[in-house]
Amino acid sequence: MGWWRPSRRPCDGWVTRTTGHVTARLLSLRLGGAPSPEFRASLREELLRAHAAERVPAGDPPARRPEVRRRSLLVRLRPAIVFAVLLAGMYATGVRTYHSVPGDVLYPxxxxxxxxxxxxxxxxQERAEREMIAARLRAAETASLVGYSAPDRDRLIEQALDDMETTTRAALSRVQHRGPANSEESREARRFAREQRTMVEPLLPKLDDENRDKANKYLSYIDTFTASGH
Incomplete structure (x- = not known):
């Protein structure tokens, strides 16, 4: 019968021994002799105990694995936030660098x-265009430095004027050697010269004598370029 099979629960050892004992007694009966009343009573008790042992409830199920907590929204967005902060910092640094003047930490x-x-x-042609851009920046830096009250202001203005003249001469020399006066490149160069005069001429009264002489020589040079038809 089905309830004679050995169980795999913790009481398997006892059930196996009991079932084996019952089986041995039954085999002895089949070999000869009628069972005694005591044997019948004992057999009945052993069978009931074996049946009861097989019905013992199983142990408690294994504990459930703890649920994995989802990361908060802030934790998930942290890389994007860090990138945005770095990008904003780089942009701010770039703007400050572009508007820096001689003497500032970011100017180099x-x-x-x-x-x-x-x-x-x-x-x-491309180099001349970029040199004209650099000359415009030197003029803007000179205008900014005029309003400074630092003790080395005149030295910084002198540096800006020298650099402005160097890049201007380099740019206009390239234009003169490239083509006729009516070319688009020559017209752009004349436009650049007029803009530089508009930027530098109002600064003359605010400069010291040495820097005023430098600025006047610069204006004379760009006027010569304009008058020559280039």
Whole structure:
């Protein structure tokens, strides 16, 4: 019968022994002799105990695995937030670098970037355009430095004027050697010269004698370029 099969629960050992004992007694009966009343009573008790042992409830189920907590929204967005902060910092640094003037901490970085752009020019026309941009920046820096009250203001203005003249001469010389006066490049150069005069001429009364002489020589040079038809 089905309830004689050995169980795999913790009481398997006792059930197996009991079932084996009952089986041995039954085999002895089949070999000869009628069972005694005592044997019948004992057999009945052993069978009931075996049946009761098989009905013992199983042990408690294993504990459930703890649920994995989902990361909060802030934790999931942290990489994007960090990237946005870095990007904003880089943008702010770039703006401050672009508007820096001689004497500022970021000014060397600005000049390094300009030198890199000049070195990457593919031909004389592109290099001349970038040199004119640099000259415009030197004029704007000179206008900013005029309002400074630092003790080294005049030295910084002198530096800006010298750099402005150097890049202007380089740019206009390239234009003169490239084509006729009515070319688009020459017209752009004349427009640049007029803009530089508009920027530099109002600064003359605010400069010291030495820097005023530099500025006047610069204006004379760009006027000569304009008058020559280039």
């Amino acid at each position: 970085l600005k000049r390094t970037a300009e030198s890199t752009l000049l070195s990457l020019a593919t031909d004389d």
